[in-house]
Structures are given as C-alpha cells and as structure tokens.
Amino acid sequence: MDNWILKSANTLVNEPQQERAVSADEVKVKVTYVLASNFDAVLYSGTGGAHYPKTIGRFAVGRVMEAGADCYGVEKNTRVLLKPTRPCGKCLSCKTGKEEKCSSVAIAGRDFDGFLRDFVVCKYTDVAPLPDSVTDIEALCTEAVALAERIYSRLALPAGSRVAVVGCSFAGNILAQVLQYHKLIPIVIDNSPAALDKARACGIYYSYLPDEDLAENIREATSGQLCDAAIYTTCSRLDPAITMRVLAEGKCAVLAGFAPIDFNIPARELCDRNISLTSVMSGYDYTDTAINLLVHDAVNTDVFEKEILTEYDPNAVYKAMSETVGTRKNKMIIFKMIL
Template sequence: MKAVVYRGARNLGIEERDPAPPGPGELRIAVAYTGICGTDLHIYHGDMDARVGDSAIIGHEMSGRVAAIGADASGWSVGQAVTVMPTRPCGRCAACWGGNSHICHAMNFLGIDSPGAMQSSWTVPQELVLPLPDGLPLDHAALVEPTAVAVHDVRRGNVAAGHQVVVVGGGPVGVLIAAVAQGRGARVVLVEPDASRRTIADGLGIEAVDPAATDVVALVNDRTGGAGADVAFEVSGAAAGVATAVDVLTTRGRLVMVAIHPRPRPVDLHRFFWRELELLGARLYQRDDMTEAIRLVASGAVPAGQLISRIEPVEAVTAAFTALEGGGVMKVLIDWREEGR
C-alpha cells in the first residue's frame, strides 16, 4: 500500500508500507478519496509538530469500502461503502465523564495523533466507522466529515428558521455552514474577500459579499430593521473577521467561534456587556452530527459535488496542498482508487 507521510514543514513523502491486517473489532478500509482540510495545511506548514511526529500518516476526511473484517467485528460486508469518524476519546477525563467526549481532554484524533486516512489501506476500530447509503458517490462522501463540522457549528448556534445569520469566511467550512443554516430556513450572508470563492457560493444560492466593497454591518442592519444578526460564525481566522462577527450581532446574539486562531485577538468586550452577547466555541462534532451530515450529503441538501475543485492522484499530493495554499479553490481530494488493491 501507499501512504502520504509528513516529514517536516512543507515536506511530504509517499512511502510503500505493509497494510495492517484488522485485529479483533477492526475493519481494514480500501480508501477511495481523502480530502485536504485547513488542519492538514497547519500540519504541512509545521504548526503542529508538537502533536504530529516525523513520518506520520496524516489526513482524516475520507470515504472508502470495507476490504477486510477482523474477528468480533459484526454487521459489515466486504465492499460496503463507509466513512470514518476520526475521533477516539479517552473515556476517563472530565469532558468524557460529563457527556462531552467529542472534546475529550486527551483526544486521539486520527490523522494528527495517530495514523490517518492518507493511505490506500486504513485499519480502524469498527466503532469509528459509519455506513454510507447506496448510490452516494464516494468523492461526495469524502465531504461528510467537514459537513459534520458545519452541522455541529449550526447546532451550537441554535440556528432556526427566520434567523439572520452572518458567516465570516467563505472557505469550505464557511460555505458548508451557510448551506446547513439555509437548509434550516435561516437568511444567510457570507462574508468573503476572495472573488472566486464568492462566485462558488453565489452558484450555490448563498449570498456572498466582499467586505472591502460592502459595509456588512450596514447591510445586515438594513435587512433586520436595525436589529442585527441573530447568529454570526467566525470562520476566517482573521482579527478583522472577529470584529465583523461581533459588530453585526443583535441584542443577545450569538457568536460561534469556528476558526482556529493561533494567537489572541482583540475583542470588543464592552459590546458583549452592552448587548448581552454570547460567545460559543465549536471544536469538533458528535456521532449524531456525522449521521446528519451523511443524510445531507446523500440527499443533495449539501451540494458536495459543487464544492470539489480538484481531484488529484497521490503522486500529486504536494501540488494539491500548494493549490489550497494559493486560494481560489474549495475542496481538493486525493484519489486512491487505483492504489493498494
């Protein structure tokens, strides 16, 4: 089998490795597609070396088919289409004891803390595997995991029909949040400076505006009779994005922090005091979020196919990462279908 390994900042290698046979309660999956996300870019840039070791197999967004079934694994069949929820909580920390195992204090996140999905053959515990419905294209299914992020974020924001929502940042997760929120009946404005990303969003029926050309606060106030947005999602990771997300909110509005900010950001706490705003973190997702994401992608409610900008063979993995760095693309997938069979 082939695997993409991280060898240090901006250095990815492709190695031949022996596939791990499934042990008791495990499945070996023939990976079809692996998506590249913002976390993978952080790894590629060397920003997560404290967690990701040398020659680690990265990646966690994926789809594939069951290739082998270990002893004591039941309910599966060879050839069955599946995806993986790449989180293994410890079951012992305060978060796990409190029913919040998705933000376990000692989380083993596959593709970061242990081998991930950028390999043609991936062996994982069966409890992390979810079946996919018949007829769902496997390239579309590779977007289930980021869709689960969006589902969880929208749930954290308690978005409901009729709400005015502002999403700051129009990358893949931002667009998915906008799509999921609109599916709940919310009115959405997406704020994104990149013209190509705005074009993609517009093509999906999501109103996208350029913050350099549009006064977002004035636009939202005009739409809401001066009240402001019920919920804002900060997905840009930029200081200006934080300011916009705070400024657009109505009285007792909710700000959902989605982006990973590598350094502290100035926040207008007086506005939080004055309008009794709420700040909510949104880190990962729960199994119900994954199940709902599968339903949304399979039904076409989330137009996964329209978000896939490029599909590259494993030999072009570095070019795939470079394409994401350059902007102007949404989701880039690595195609493993001809490898490791």
C-alpha cells in the first residue's frame, strides 16, 4: 500500500493510510497515474511552503471504486481527474456561497493531502469525470490547460492581441497553445532551442531566444507596437526583466505557473512604463473548461516526452527534479500506481 507523506524537507516516508468509510456524498478513488511536477519538487525541497506532514502529489487521475448514494455524475468504474485545488471554506467568498471566487484556494500536497497514494476518499465534487476521448496521460495536463484558461479569462484581450510567453517548457507551451486556440497571437521566448522547436511543432509561429536580437524580433512580430500582455512562467528561471521589456506601455504582466519560486522583479521598469502586474498560480475553477478543451483537441500533448515509472523511489525522483529545475527537462515524469 503506497501513501508517500512529506514529513519534512527532503523526507518522503511511505506509510499506509487509515481506511475510512465512504459517506453519502463521497467517492473512493483508486489512483492510477500521478504526474511528478515542479510544484511537488519545490515542496520536496522545502521552499514551497508545505504544511508538514502531507501526502505529496498535485496531479493525478484514477478510477472510482465506490460512490455514496448522493453522488451525481460519477459511479463505480468512472475514470476521473482528482482536482488539484479546492475552495478553502474559510474566506468571505466561501462563507457566502461564492466558492468560485475563493481568495485562498487550497492546493493538493501543500494545503491538503495530495495523491501519491493508492486510494483517495473525497467529496464527489472534488473529482471530474473524464470523457473516453481524453486519455489518462492527457488528463494529467488538465491543470496546465486550466491555468492557461484562467489567464486568458483574466486578460480579457480581443482576438489578434499579441501575448509574449516567457518560458515555454511544459506549462508555457500549453499556455501558448491555449492562447492560439482563442485567436490571440502567442510569442514564445525561451533559452532552450529544443523547447522552441516543440512550440513550433505545435503551430506557434513566433518563437525566439532571449538574445541580443530579441528586442528587434519583438518589434517585427508586433509591427513595432510591442506586446499587449506578457506572461512570465515562474519555473522558467529566465530573467523576469524580459517580461517588462517586451510589453507595450500600460499593459499587463502576468506571473504564472505552479511553483512559487522567489525571484526579483525590476520595479523601476514596471513603474516607469505603467505596467500592471497580476499572478495566476492555479487553474482553480477552470477544470471542466480545460477537460472540454482536451476533448476538442485544442492542445497537443503528444509533443512532450513521457517517462512512465512502474518501479521508483519518489525521494530520488523529486530530489533529481528539484536539482534540475533550472535546466527544465522538457519531460513528463509519471508514476504508475500499481497495487
């Protein structure tokens, strides 16, 4: 029986969890796949604000084994995504029935137990059924698509707007694809030629290295107007100043991603150019929208290399990931849960 609990920084311990009965509005899910993410790796390293002890694992899919009498839309054998975010239940929005506006969203692995375990018992509203056309592995990308949808909705830009995406590994690539699906024009910037190639393979036309030609390239791509928004992906470890430099005056910079990493923002450029700043760190409330986009093949996830592990030591996997987060191996590492 697997249940990998983060006891303290760099210490995951496998301890069986206590069995508990399923109440009327709950489901019991057998976890099948868990994506090892940068977010988990940051928690593992001790810098992500984990509240120990917590079971690790933010992104997972599984199959319903048991459903209570008051569960709707899910039954025994339904394939489901385990939602990686939940309303906090404590803020004003939550207390007044507006959970979709929760100001303090709880995240799996940090604020409540994550999913690197054999079974999860949770409310039926904390899982999302997966249509047949969405594979388990594709479904592991749902939160990245949801994050992109949330950003798109927050920016509320008209079609044809030019949006820079700084950093285009996993989350950045998916973000660019979602913006393109919504008829915005993504301009991706990354210091990895391989990541730029992957973006081009997904149909992203404007893709640049952050080199001495960048300023000129951006002017060319925007007819001299610069970008209508710029999104900095937090795990990219690229220079955040790039985000300000590619933006037209008075536009919006977005800090986005899953991993809350410390970095410095060039405040003077921000103030001088009247740039507004916002952050989006989860796809909360956009899970169903994201699954619908996956059904419509809006996002190509085939482009990512995948490694499915059947035998593993999660300590070694997360340790390696937290050490190489700067080099951003453009790969999905997936734990296959075998009971």
